[in-house]
Amino acid sequence: MYSDKFGRLMLGLCSRKPTSVVRSPAGRSAFSWTSVCKQRTLWLQRSACLEVRQHVLPCQISSARSASQTTVDPDEVKRFQSLASKWWDERGEFAALHSMNDLRVPFIRDNLLNMHRRRQPGKPLAGLKILDVGCGGGLLTEPLGRLGADVLGIDPVADSIGTARLHSSCDPDLCERVRYRACTLEELSAEGEGGEEGAGRFDAIVASEVVEHLADLETFAFCCNHVLKPDGSLFITTINKTNLSYALGIVAAEQLLRIVPSGTHDWEKFISPVDLERLLESNGFSVQSVRGMMYNPVSGSWSWTDSTAINYALHAVKLREEPQPDRAEAEADSPDPEYQAHAAAAHN
Ligand SMILES: C[S@@+](CC[C@H](N)C(=O)[O-])C[C@H]1O[C@@H](n2cnc3c(N)ncnc32)[C@H](O)[C@@H]1O
Numbered sequence: 001m002y003s004d005k006f007g008r009l010m011l012g013l014c015s016r017k018p019t020s021v022v023r024s025p026a027g028r029s030a031f032s033w034t035s036v037c038k039q040r041t042l043w044l045q046r047s048a049c050l051e052v053r054q055h056v057l058p059c060q061i062s063s064a065r066s067a068s069q070t071t072v073d074p075d076e077v078k079r080f081q082s083l084a085s086k087w088w089d090e091r092g093e094f095a096a097l098h099s100m101n102d103l104r105v106p107f108i109r110d111n112l113l114n115m116h117r118r119r120q121p122g123k124p125l126a127g128l129k130i131l132d133v134g135c136g137g138g139l140l141t142e143p144l145g146r147l148g149a150d151v152l153g154i155d156p157v158a159d160s161i162g163t164a165r166l167h168s169s170c171d172p173d174l175c176e177r178v179r180y181r182a183c184t185l186e187e188l189s190a191e192g193e194g195g196e197e198g199a200g201r202f203d204a205i206v207a208s209e210v211v212e213h214l215a216d217l218e219t220f221a222f223c224c225n226h227v228l229k230p231d232g233s234l235f236i237t238t239i240n241k242t243n244l245s246y247a248l249g250i251v252a253a254e255q256l257l258r259i260v261p262s263g264t265h266d267w268e269k270f271i272s273p274v275d276l277e278r279l280l281e282s283n284g285f286s287v288q289s290v291r292g293m294m295y296n297p298v299s300g301s302w303s304w305t306d307s308t309a310i311n312y313a314l315h316a317v318k319l320r321e322e323p324q325p326d327r328a329e330a331e332a333d334s335p336d337p338e339y340q341a342h343a344a345a346a347h348n
Contacts, residue, residue, distance in 0.1 A: 071223075072184055073215040077156050080136070080213075084159035087137020088167055096295055096302075097139050097209060100237070103293060103302045104208055104313060105143045108235050111288070111315045112204060115233060123148025128203040131227060133185050133220075134210030138164030138178070142171070144206070145178035152197060158182040189223035199226050204233040211238045211276075212269050221283035230320040234285060237293065237313045241270035244309050273308050277316075285316040 083093055090098045113124055120126045126148035132141045135153030137160055145151045145168070155161050161182040168174045181188075181197075188197055205224050214220050224234050239245050246267045271279075277287045292308040295301075 069186070069216065069219050070184070071186060071214040071216050071220050072156055073213065076213040076215075080155075080157045081159055084137075084157055084163055087139060087160065087163050094136075094139065095300065097136075099300050100208070100293075100295075100302050101140060101143055103304065104140060104235075104237055105147075107291070107313050107315070108144065108204070108206060109147055111235070112233060115231070115317070116203070120148060125149035129201060130204045130206060131185075131188070131197075131202045133205060133207040133224075134213070135164060135180065136160050138168055138180065140206060140208050141178055141180070142168055142174060145174045149177065149204075151178050152202075153178065153180045154183050154185065154188060155180075156182065156184050185223045185227070186219055189226045197227075200229055202228050202232055204228075204235065206235045208235070208237045209239075211236055211271065212265075214269070217271065217279055218283075221279050221285070225284045225318055228318045230318060232318045234280070234316045234318070235313070236276065236316075237311065238276070239270045239311055240308055241267065241272045241275070242309050245270055248310070273312055273314065276314060280314075280316045284319050284321075286319055287314060287316045290314045 086092050087094055089095075109124060112128060116128065124147055125144065128149045130144055130149045130151045132138075132144065132151055132153040135141045135155050136157075138153050141151050141153035141164065153161070153164055155164075161180045164180045168178050168180075189199065191197060191199070205228060207220075207224075211217060211220065228234065273290045277290070280287055290308060291313050292305040293311040293313055294303050294305040294307070295311065296303065
């Protein structure tokens, strides 16, 4: 998904007519994009009916989603474990993540400057504490540190954290401001308010190309809220759940051309901007902006686009809790069982 090779494939497929027939290298099987998209649309319509029923009962869907209460999918961890030494190869598997910095770093910087109005030339993010969730080898953590922020990068893959530490140690300017830990967001969140890095400690959280690899988004959103300060920012980049992302990311790359091993991407884990917004708002966030992103495989560069059909970036802000004495009293008498379950999970 992140390599130049995949980018070239995407461009090739995008430039095909939708009805064209693609032959396998062996020339045995024919494939119609139109029929894939039709089947996908039917399938989506059936899923939509299911979702409508689920939305009628938001509490039930929410409890079902948080049943596992861990964001970790062991298969994803295994996959990234096998790539842990490749992070800083700019022409390798993560080439597109390197070039994505051209969009995501200014997106994060400018939105934070709008929120915090800092003016320190050269180090505009000085004084801000940022948590980079799923930092991998630190491709995004490092540039945020160079902008002056104190950044903590976390990832459940210990070998990726090893690669990130080794790489940042080469730059003395980063030693003071960038740190890494091999842990999950829920573990950090469980450290509570007393800890230096636990609840309510961060001005911003970054989760770039991460949510599509998580086992439980409800737990992710809940813990993000828990570790952020009031008015703190959450930045997410991810992949939309559309026919196009299915056709390019799953059918073409995995099943037809076998450019990436079958099972690398789980389309079920992709999320649309609308669903992500709904999830965040139900966890105490207000979404400020959503922007489409487009990768040009020829130039290897990213640009902003009006379409969020494949990739997009989102900025949300944690809402301040308004004191509501009546409700607080009522909750003290009769605590919300869902909140208690989350809080217990976060503190265990
Ligand atoms: C596509 S990489 C993105 C890395 C980095 N954010 C970047 O853009 O350069 C996805 C990362 O998510 C991490 N990851 C997988 N499951 C995770 C979880 N439950 N919590 C945090 N990170 C996770 C992987 O180990 C991997 O480093």
